Amino acid sequence: MVEPLKVGLAGLGTVGTAVVRLIDKQRDALAARCGRPIEIVAVTARSKKKDRGIDLKKKRWLTDPFALATDPDIDVFVELMGGDGEPAKSAVEAALATGKSVVTANKALLAKHGMTLAGLAEKSGASLNFEAAVAGAIPIVKTLREGLRGNSFHRIYGILNGTCNYILTRMEQDRLSFEECLADAQRLGYAEADPTFDIDGHDAAQKLSILASLAFGLKIDARAVYVEGIRTISLADLDAASELGYRIKLLGVAVKTESGIEQRVHPTMVRKDSAIAQVMGVTNAVTIDADGIAPITLVGPGAGGLATASAVVADIADIACGTRTPPFGRPISRMSVSRKAPMQRHEGGYYIRFMARDRPGTAATIATRLAEQHISLESIVQRHTGDRPPANGRKRTPEPVPVILITYATSEDAVRKALAAIKRDRVISGEPQLIRIEKN
Amino acid sequence: MVEPLKVGLAGLGTVGTAVVRLIDKQRDALAARCGRPIEIVAVTARSKKKDRGIDLKKKRWLTDPFALATDPDIDVFVELMGGDGEPAKSAVEAALATGKSVVTANKALLAKHGMTLAGLAEKSGASLNFEAAVAGAIPIVKTLREGLRGNSFHRIYGILNGTCNYILTRMEQDRLSFEECLADAQRLGYAEADPTFDIDGHDAAQKLSILASLAFGLKIDARAVYVEGIRTISLADLDAASELGYRIKLLGVAVKTESGIEQRVHPTMVRKDSAIAQVMGVTNAVTIDADGIAPITLVGPGAGGLATASAVVADIADIACGTRTPPFGRPISRMSVSRKAPMQRHEGGYYIRFMARDRPGTAATIATRLAEQHISLESIVQRHTGDRPPANGRKRTPEPVPVILITYATSEDAVRKALAAIKRDRVISGEPQLIRIEKN
Numbered sequence: 001m002v003e004p005l006k007v008g009l010a011g012l013g014t015v016g017t018a019v020v021r022l023i024d025k026q027r028d029a030l031a032a033r034c035g036r037p038i039e040i041v042a043v044t045a046r047s048k049k050k051d052r053g054i055d056l057k058k059k060r061w062l063t064d065p066f067a068l069a070t071d072p073d074i075d076v077f078v079e080l081m082g083g084d085g086e087p088a089k090s091a092v093e094a095a096l097a098t099g100k101s102v103v104t105a106n107k108a109l110l111a112k113h114g115m116t117l118a119g120l121a122e123k124s125g126a127s128l129n130f131e132a133a134v135a136g137a138i139p140i141v142k143t144l145r146e147g148l149r150g151n152s153f154h155r156i157y158g159i160l161n162g163t164c165n166y167i168l169t170r171m172e173q174d175r176l177s178f179e180e181c182l183a184d185a186q187r188l189g190y191a192e193a194d195p196t197f198d199i200d201g202h203d204a205a206q207k208l209s210i211l212a213s214l215a216f217g218l219k220i221d222a223r224a225v226y227v228e229g230i231r232t233i234s235l236a237d238l239d240a241a242s243e244l245g246y247r248i249k250l251l252g253v254a255v256k257t258e259s260g261i262e263q264r265v266h267p268t269m270v271r272k273d274s275a276i277a278q279v280m281g282v283t284n285a286v287t288i289d290a291d292g293i294a295p296i297t298l299v300g301p302g303a304g305g306l307a308t309a310s311a312v313v314a315d316i317a318d319i320a321c322g323t324r325t326p327p328f329g330r331p332i333s334r335m336s337v338s339r340k341a342p343m344q345r346h347e348g349g350y351y352i353r354f355m356a357r358d359r360p361g362t363a364a365t366i367a368t369r370l371a372e373q374h375i376s377l378e379s380i381v382q383r384h385t386g387d388r389p390p391a392n393g394r395k396r397t398p399e400p401v402p403v404i405l406i407t408y409a410t411s412e413d414a415v416r417k418a419l420a421a422i423k424r425d426r427v428i429s430g431e432p433q434l435i436r437i438e439k440n
Numbered sequence: 441m442v443e444p445l446k447v448g449l450a451g452l453g454t455v456g457t458a459v460v461r462l463i464d465k466q467r468d469a470l471a472a473r474c475g476r477p478i479e480i481v482a483v484t485a486r487s488k489k490k491d492r493g494i495d496l497k498k499k500r501w502l503t504d505p506f507a508l509a510t511d512p513d514i515d516v517f518v519e520l521m522g523g524d525g526e527p528a529k530s531a532v533e534a535a536l537a538t539g540k541s542v543v544t545a546n547k548a549l550l551a552k553h554g555m556t557l558a559g560l561a562e563k564s565g566a567s568l569n570f571e572a573a574v575a576g577a578i579p580i581v582k583t584l585r586e587g588l589r590g591n592s593f594h595r596i597y598g599i600l601n602g603t604c605n606y607i608l609t610r611m612e613q614d615r616l617s618f619e620e621c622l623a624d625a626q627r628l629g630y631a632e633a634d635p636t637f638d639i640d641g642h643d644a645a646q647k648l649s650i651l652a653s654l655a656f657g658l659k660i661d662a663r664a665v666y667v668e669g670i671r672t673i674s675l676a677d678l679d680a681a682s683e684l685g686y687r688i689k690l691l692g693v694a695v696k697t698e699s700g701i702e703q704r705v706h707p708t709m710v711r712k713d714s715a716i717a718q719v720m721g722v723t724n725a726v727t728i729d730a731d732g733i734a735p736i737t738l739v740g741p742g743a744g745g746l747a748t749a750s751a752v753v754a755d756i757a758d759i760a761c762g763t764r765t766p767p768f769g770r771p772i773s774r775m776s777v778s779r780k781a782p783m784q785r786h787e788g789g790y791y792i793r794f795m796a797r798d799r800p801g802t803a804a805t806i807a808t809r810l811a812e813q814h815i816s817l818e819s820i821v822q823r824h825t826g827d828r829p830p831a832n833g834r835k836r837t838p839e840p841v842p843v844i845l846i847t848y849a850t851s852e853d854a855v856r857k858a859l860a861a862i863k864r865d866r867v868i869s870g871e872p873q874l875i876r877i878e879k880n
Contacts, residue, residue: 026590029770032770032771032774033589033765033766033769033770034589131587137588137591137733139583139587139588139736142582142583142586143579143582143583146582146586146754146758146761146763147571147579147582147587147754148579148750148754149470149473149474149753149757149758149761150462150470150749150750150751150752150753150754150757151466151577151750151754152466273718275715275719275739278713278718279715283734290577290750292746293577293740293741293744293747293750294577294723294741294744295740296577296579296741297738297740298736298738298739299715299736299738299739300735301734304734306732306733307733307734310588310590310591310733311590312590314586314587314589314590314591316590317586317589317590318586318589322762322764323763323764323765324762324763325473325763326473329473330469330472330473331472334472
């Protein structure tokens with residue numbers, strides 16, 4: 001009789017209860033696949049009384065996550081409490097320090113303390129698995145850590161936040177404003193009451209820092225990620241993008257450049273016929289540009305109880321099967337420091353939208369300022385809003401007209417300088433909109 | 441000093457030479473990731489003299505693959521010779537029997553002898569890895585075998601043959617005939633001089649049988665796959681599909697039904713806005729429908745020297761890292777027999793295109809025959825080709841008109857019976873075209 005793998009589970013929210021159910025349902029299949037049964041022997045959560053619709057009678061109940069993490073009778077500590085502070089941090093650290101393997105879905109903890117945790121795991125020989133921390137059920141961590149071990153990478157980018165993708169999708173498909181779509185997302189449970197973390201790009205940045213670490217051997221550091229959210233994206237931008245053959249997505253991008261690995265999260269124009277542009281609603285996707293071969297894209301559910309639980313269970317099964325790998329795919333001694341992306345040196349195409357004052361000389365001024373910065377244009381779209389005389393019969397003050405520019409590859413520095421000069425020249429009204437184009 | 445993993449490589453074609461180059465290029469990274477170096481110590485190929493642009497001086501050259509497979513100084517035998525017969529079969533068997541792990545890209549060998557090989561591996565404790573056998577660089581084998589170990593599956597389907605997808609893409613995009621596109625594919629090296637194996641669906645069927653085995657625990661058997669190729673697909677079909685919101689792809693589908701797992705390869709109508717419909721050219725893709733979660737789709741290069749080599753190297757790295765799993769994800773004792781898909785019982789929607797004789801009563805006859813088989817129609821498209829009087833001024837014999845029917849879900853048996861009756865009624869001319877619709 002083979003000894004079962006004994007699991008202690010901390011956190012019985014949506015994901016935790018789904019993990020209990022899934023391990024129960026897949027008991028036989030998992031035992032056959034791993035050569036030994038997986039058994040949740042002890043659990044902890046904030047409230048013992050809450051009815052979660054799962055049978056916990058045969059499992060020990062501990063009140064202290066730290067005690068569970070160091071319990072001599074468990075082999076694996078599964079951390080589903082969340083948060084980058086206590087009790088998750090100390091509990092995970094204690095488990096790893098005592099040689100117990102850890103499975104976690106906690107991207108915030110990894111983004112902040114990933115290297116400390118990896119160090120503890122390396123020292124004690126424990127596993128630290130976190131498939132569920134990025135892109136839910138999509139096996140992107142395993143793919144980068146093991147599946148593509150033979151490749152080196154040029155770039156990795158993805159739709160890592162379902163809330164933002166849902167909002168952008170609804171705006172485009174139903175012609176609604178950002179605010180209306182956000183309210184809908186909140187009603188449907190896709191966005192928190194305080195949506196800042198999602199819509200300002202911080203959730204995607206944490207996930208990107210994990211992927212960049214796996215792909216490029218960077219010491220994980222979410223603070224090195226340049227972050228912009230989707231609050232400023234308007235229907236006018238989505239329409240202009242569509243007309244020019246693009247779609248706007250909030251992408252996380254980690255890319256090898258001459259000055260190191262650039263990590264950034266921002267609204268991005270992607271070609272409408274690319275795989276990533278087809279990804280709609282709360283779905284996540286990651287594209288991997290490995291050296292010398294065509295891109296590989298993984299698409300799937302990025303959140304949800306069962307989707308996340310399936311990643312957690314796969315991680316536990318890996319431990320039961322004896323699969324071993326350094327947490328970030330290589331020893332810490334082989335990892336390099338993340339450097340803050342120097343966005344002023346970012347090179348690429350840009351989408352620029354502004355309202356130009358409708359008077360003689362405006363076009364010449366704008367063209368001159370762009371030329372001064374050696375910016376070439378791929379396309380210009382300018383639409384007069386029409387020359388209807390004002391209703392009151394008085395002489396019309398010309399309304400500003402929307403102008404959309406698509407530049408060829410240039411530097412962000414050049415674009416910002418040109419726009420600052422154009423603003424000083426007072427030929428545009430309001431703030432220009434700037435969206436980076438990602439070649440794909 | 442850690443002992444290197446010693447590899448013997450049989451076959452130095454495009455993939456084999458790419459493997460030699462890649463292991464050389466990635467030497468340090470692989471050693472860091474696996475904790476031990478990987479070294480190709482011995483090789484064999486048909487001709488020793490051929491200049492392959494790689495340095496083989498430090499590797500032993502053996503003339504006999506069987507001798508290489510059983511060489512006491514190698515840990516892993518990499519089989520890249522191809523073919524389901526000798527010498528590949530005996531060499532792989534001998535390696536596994538003596539406890540040497542095997543990495544192969546040989547789908548034909550697996551489709552025909554996979555269970556025998558798995559049995560040998562199970563007995564000796566050797567690994568049998570074959571990521572490169574299906575969908576090139578896409579890590580679909582690892583995903584099914586390890587990454588989604590927590591899931592059970594409802595269906596798995598994919599574009600598994602790049603040649604067919606290239607032809608269908610070119611036909612649609614450039615409005616060329618099947619024959620023209622096939623000739624182009626041959627010119628570009630995407631299709632063999634004898635293209636039968638690809639375009640008649642047999643290549644996809646072998647790959648599907650491997651995926652079905654991994655996903656559903658079926659004893660691999662390519663003969664259990666129902667196979668239809670793409671020879672009969674015309675531009676008229678692609679146009680009609682497009683108009684109705686579909687695209688035609690050669691899919692391999694393995695799906696759980698009431699009468700067991702149905703394995704089939706045939707031209708398929710997929711919704712144009714689905715992830716799989718966006719996959720163009722020689723690209724491959726696989727969609728996994730796991731129980732209870734949204735589909736997961738993997739897209740990437742299905743062929744090419746470096747793409748295939750990267751999968752081979754990842755497989756070797758897994759052995760260097762000590763990752764162990766049964767070849768098909770579970771012990772043979774837990775696998776069940778593949779049964780030939782009973783296509784007459786296949787349930788689904790159908791696209792039917794035929795030329796109807798343009799005379800009174802035709803529509804009524806067709807409608808009656810469909811009703812007799814309880815077939816309901818989702819849409820009917822009929823186009824008169826125009827009523828131009830014949831040039832010679834004589835009384836016009838009405839030309840047959842194309843009719844396109846889309847049925848709601850029904851059984852293949854019912855569709856075939858209705859079409860047979862319609863043919864007997866002599867209201868259509870020629871053979872009707874029948875394409876299954878896959879819900880996605």
